[in-house]
Amino acid sequence: MDGQLITFTGVAAGMVAMPGADFAVVVRNALDSRRAGVAAAVGVAGGLLVHTALAVAGLAAVLVAVPALFGAVQLLGGAYLLYLGIRALVAVRRPAAAGSSTGSAATTRPDGAVLDPAVRLGTAQSLRQGFLTNALNPKAPVLFxxxxxxxxxxxxxxxxxxxxxxxxxxxxxxxxxxxVALLVDRLGIWLRRPQVARALEAVTGALLTALGGILLVELALA
Known part of the structure; x- marks a missing residue:
């Protein structure tokens, strides 16, 4: 039995499951639809594939060794998380679709939730959000x-x-x-209730905004 491999499995599982920007993006997309949530999840895995491939190839060492390059990735990553967070917080302030005069155009899910077509995410957009959120994480290359x-x-x-x-x-x-995406979708009858959905949107938006702000502050203080 390979003891090191068993230990790595535990460490890696904890690292992957730890709540953070990836988790927040997947949950936020899954609140929109199952397809969007799974697409974001696959995107996150794609970002991890980039980081692990760079580590195996030794290119992560180059990124760490060149401060300007590392700073550029940190700037892009922080700005992107900040963008996603602010966008989520702005969405919370939108009037509920069910209560608007155009509510007839909204989509009603089988679980009774009413979704505004103006804020629904496409599969490609969700996939891109998941991928960029992970791929632009400047701390991942150092970790791997x-x-x-x-x-x-x-x-x-x-x-x-x-x-x-x-x-x-x-x-x-x-x-x-x-x-995670399937669980959020499974609990959709509760999680997509207007008040709960807005609260979750606000929490994920605040988390993404905070994480993006921390990256930018760290860059400014470096």
Whole structure:
């Protein structure tokens, strides 16, 4: 039994499941529709694939070693999270679709929730949001660059082992985040009630805004 592999599985599972920007984006999209939530989840896994591939190829070391390049990624990542967060908070302030004069144009789900077509997300847009949220996370390359080598046993070739570890991380993301999206959709009859949906939108919007602001502040203070 490979003890290091078992330990890595626990560490990686905790890392993937830890609530953060990825989790918030998946939940927010899943509140819109099951398809949007799963698309965002797949996008997050795609972003993780980029980070793990960079770590395996050694390119993450270049990113860390070049402050200007790392700062550019941090700026883009912080700005994008800030954009998503503010957009979510603005959506909370919109009048409810059911109460508007154009409510007849809204879509009524089988669970009774009324969705405003003006704020529904397309599959491609959700996929892009999930991917960019993860891919533009500047701390992910540092994490993978420092984490993966620790679980390569002495004397073993590094490349096959790191490829295995990277594949495990992406596989966990492909299980966890779609499961989150499906759970949110399953609980849709409660979560999509106007007051609850707005509260969740406000919470995810505030979380994304805070995470984006923290990245930008860290960049400004660096």
């Amino acid at each position: 660059l420092s984490l993966l080598p620790q679980f390569v046993p002495a004397g073993q070739p590094a490349l096959p082992r790191t490829l295995l570890l990277a594949t495990m991380v992406v596989a966990m993301a492909l299980v966890w985040f779609p499961a």
